[in-house]
Amino acid sequence: MTVPLLTLNNGVQLPTIGLGVFQTPPDETTDAVEAALRAGYRHIDTAAAYGNEQQVGEGIRRSGVPRDEVLIETKVWISDYGYDATLHAFEKSAGKLGVDTIDLFILHQALPSRFDLTIEAYKALETLFAEGKVRAIGVSNFMPEHLEKLLAETTVVPAVNQIELHPYFQQKELQAANAAHGILTQAWSPIGGITHYRDSDKSALEDPALLAIAETHGKSAAQVMLRWGIQEGRSVIPKSTKATRIAENFDVFDFELTPDQLAAIDDLDTGTRGGPEPEFITLDNFGKPIPEAGE
Template structure:
């Protein structure tokens, strides 16, 4: 899985094909969508038109909360696959645990079936807290390969990242720039000025050096190109710069709390 991919959250379906096409032309090979985004069809159109061999692409989609449960998961996956126009996805995620509904263990059993059938290459979860993850680990031999969580300098999720490390679960960051809320921070601005980079590039570089998988979203071609231009070997944050960003954690959520979203 590429460490830096392209997200399409909140991109209307009729704009998605163009945005994904710009991303593929800029060098992205990983695209992250979800059933609830309503734009799997647009993603599929862009992938089909790109001419890029399927084995060079990494496609992620997610199961929506209303479709949790064994049989409904299988039906929902078939629908997503048809919209994407693919015969498999590279990563399939349970979008939220919705703990009060208590369906995510049965849902995970359906995901196991999809993995066994070869239509899902890699299985994971999204927004799972330590207790939710531990319950899956206790009830299944299939360890989630990924947990996609809200993660940015203002919400660094150390406890979750430590649990991921113990079980070799990759940490994937959604809202990696906190929807722009961290970009005006003077610490990040000063680091950006020293490196001659944008604040967004500094935050993305911070993620990469932590080992996070990251999926920034944009529909602006220039910003799409800027977000992937973070692999210059001379662009490396120092230990002191990493520590200064670490001190920016203030528990700021831009999205729902996974323990209460049901």
């Protein structure tokens, strides 16, 4: 089937659902990407810090899907922030992916402790965008105050802000800030894979509220969470290494949640973050060298 598309603020069209490869071991990444593309995905999300960009590129080539039909998204790690360093980060990522153009190139973290480097890194993204080396630029894990500081010193409004977002952590204030600036909210961990429902020790996939909704549609809890994100206008990038689960996550376009069901999922928000606090990301505790292409 044809994947529904979202139009970014610069006119580039982004498939509503993509495959994420965070924590996917390199030796499993190629097969996962190939399986996703064969299942119908046309958006793959990776990052320099994941250490699997080369395998993403190999999976795309093996799939037989034409390069111009696949939107490749990757991220610059904080260790490569700064104008010249970020320009070189593009060369490293493009080299590993085996492409000349990256479709969506974003900053992985705000790096509040060295926001001067963040600004310079983003200005490098603006240069890459102006030169046609990337088709769209954006950010990840930026809070409203980070967006305001960035927009005050740069020219190109980010096309996306990729953030932790699932039924238990919805960041509604941040979603509103994104929308106010015409920035698409993109959800990582859209099925709550890094958390448990409410105060339970059980997986989000076992949440009775989600299972009850899922039963009415003959779907899984994971499919309900993805459908919720899609119906609320977000880009979602679930991850899996299993071909059956990858295909299941993509099978979310043949049903529709009712307004009451959407509201019931909205009510699951706990306000508790599962991933690292953006303010705590520093070069001292998260910095690591990103290898050159070919190393």
